[in-house]
Amino acid sequence: MVTYKERKENQQNFILIKDHVPLGTFGSLKKVVDYLENEKCPSYWTLVRKTENPIEFGDFKVYKVKHY
DSSP states (O other): OOHHHHHHOOEEEEEEETEEEEEEEEEEEEHHHHHHHTSOOOOOOHHHHHOSSEEEEETTTEEEOOOO
């Protein structure tokens, strides 16, 4: 069983950046994709498989950062 403390230590946030301007922080990658629904954005299932940090597509970058 995972404790609350362990869950908070492993929590990550996603920061969406376009042309070096931060657009927002999100708790999950799915919320980033939902936010970009009118943009040329790859699907959630495509992005979730990428292992690089940041995830880059078009003019956008998504950084995965630890939650402090």
